[in-house]
Amino acid sequence: MKDGDSSTKPVTRKRFVDWLLGTSAGGFLAAVFYPVARYIVPPEVPEASVNSVTLAFAADDVPSNFGRIFKFGTRPGILVRTPGGELRAFSARCTHLDCTVQYREDLSHIWCACHNGHFDLNGRNIAGPPPEPLQVFDVNERGGQIVVSVRS
Amino acid sequence: MTDGTGPGSRARGAIGRFASWLDDRIGLSAIMPVLRKKEVPVHRHSFWYYIGGMALFLFLLQIATGILLLFYYRPSAEGAYESIQFLMAEVEFGWLIRSIHSWGANLMIFMAFVHMFSVMLLKAYRAPREITWITGVGLLFVSMGLGFTGYLLPWNELSFFATRVGTEIPGVVPVVGPFIRDVLRGGEDVSGATLTRFYALHVSVLPALAFMLVALHVLLVQRHGMSVPPSIEAEGGPRRSMKFFPQFLLRDLVGWLAALAMLAAAAAFFPAHLGEKADPFAPAPAGIQPEWYFMFMFQTLRYLPAEIMGIEGELVGVGAFGVVGIVLLFVPFLDKPKGPDAKPGKLWTWLTFGALAYILLFSYLGYTFDPNA
Known part of the structure; x- marks a missing residue:
């Protein structure tokens, strides 16, 4: 042709x-x-648009220099009481490759075990491969109960 | 493409070289002479040769759509119904895939029945095709097992109670009955344990069995060729035939396309229902019924009195259907001409018509049965 x-x-x-x-x-x-x-191709599932959760544990259950994972809708979050006694909450999903982070009492900051990523107590990525800080949530205490919500 | 020097012919040359390279290694071209030599008899009953091929096509379609359904289905009492709801409402073309699977199952079993009755009436099971027949009857049973196990998987009210009834039936057999029932159910009651069990049977055990039987069945059909019915043999005269490849295969393809068109139409106009989620603590709703291919048996059990000559009525019914199933497997050995030159008897032809009439009558009665009357 x-x-x-x-x-x-x-x-x-x-x-x-x-x-x-x-x-x-x-x-x-x-x-x-x-x-x-x-x-x-999976359909878009409207993210169970969780903006706020009341945690299943009380504020007294979190001693200082300690962190706990909680469920924020379908995603994990991490609640930390700083050595100074302040409660802070972040998304527990490492910004590097989506592992779940943990609180290191010996370092007094947040650490991702998968690839040795470090975040300070403001969620900022301070060492290792994570490219971005952790998403920061607002923490409110109401009568011993902890309410975590998306920072608007 | 006619001048032989264009880019088309160069591409063809490359494809040809690749084909011959491949053939040197796997030797598939050895099939071609066999395919070319294969002939299919042509006579006034040739039409029935296409039905088995349609059943085979529908089987392959069930595998394909079944695999697709596995992408979204969650086999648990908590999640099964919701996963199908999601599939029907959210997943693009989810309704289509499920409806084709559901209608395809029915059409496949219908075609298997038509194929079996046509083989019986044309006496295609005569020597040396006894094993082809046995694998075929085995396939019908496996298909019905696939239908029965698949019916439960959406975990809706109707399928839940139909499975309760269906698994209760072997329970009437003395001594081993309750044991068989509990093994089928994975416990004393139909529960999430039954669902995972039926799921395992439906997606792995029975398909593997069906696949082996199909392979053997098709291999034997290739080996022996199509059977010529005795009535045509008796007429004598010149035998007409057509090449399997490509003449018969192309006609087969028309049958496959017709089956696909029927399914697409059925799926589009009558998509599969989901109904209400099963609630083990709710009373059984009215109108519990099995799939249509179990209806004649279900209806028979309804008519049986509580006791027949001192034996439990249901046991007599279940036993009778068991015997019929075994007889069906051995038809080629039971229907033997008396002498070498004897004409084939009419007995089995009449038995076949009798069975057909029985199935039609009891299915009709089943669908018009009024439980309140």
Whole structure:
């Protein structure tokens, strides 16, 4: 098929049938594989838009220089009482590769065990591979109960 | 493409070289002479040769859609119903995949029944095709098992109670019955344990079994070729035939496309239902019924009196269907001409029509049955 050949060639019966079969086969395959491809792609689940959670443990259960993981909707969060006695909360998902961080009492800051990432008590990434600080949550104490909410 | 020097022909040359390179290593071209030699008899009953192929196509389609359903399905009493709800409501084309799987199961079993009855009436199970028949009947049983186990997986009210009834039936068999029932249920009651069990059977054990049987069945069909019915053999005269490749295969393909079109239409216009979530502590709703291919048996059990000659009625019914199942497996050995030149008897033809009439009548009665009357 040289350039321009195909347009000048007469349409023979064979070429017409070939074209018809090819187009039908293409259409058929598209009709089968398009739904399958769309099906395999997971639908967007509206993130259970949790803006605020009341923790299952009381403020008294968190001594100073100590951290605890809590459920913030479907994601883990970490509550820390600083050596100074202040309560702070962050997302516990390391910004590097999504591991869950922990509080290191010996270092008095937050640490990710997967690739040795360090965050200070403001959530800032201070050492190791994490590229960004941890998301910071607001902490409020109401009658011994801790309420953690997204910082607006 | 006609001048032989364009880019098209160069591409073809490359493909040809790759094909011959590949063939030197795997030797698939040895199949071609076999395919070319294979012939399919042509006569007025040839139509029935296509039904088995349609059942095979539907089986493959069930595997494909079944694998897709596994992407979203969660096999637990807590999550199964919700995962299907999510699949039907949120996943793009989820309704389509599930509806095709659900309708495809029904159509496959329907085709398997049609195929079996046509083989019986055309006596295609005669020597040397006894094992082909046995694997075919085995496939029908496995398909019904797949239907029964798959019915429970959405964990809705209807399937929950149908499974309770269905698993209670083997419980009437003396001595081993309750044991079989508990093994089927994974406990004394239908629960989450039953669901995981049925799930394991439905997605691994039974498909593996079906796959082996299909392989053996198709291999034997290739080995022996299509059976020519005795009535056509008796007529004598010149035998007509057509090439398997590509003539018969292309006609087969038409049957497959027809099956796919039927499924697409059924799925689009009558998508599979989900119903209410199963609640083990709720009373059974009215209108509990099994899938249509179990209906004639279900209806028979309804009519049986509590006792028949001192034996529990249900036991007589279950025993009778068990015997029929075993007889069905051995039909090729039971239907033997008396002498070498004897004509094949009409007995089995009449028995086949009788069974067909029984199934149709009792299914009809099952669907029109009024429990309040």
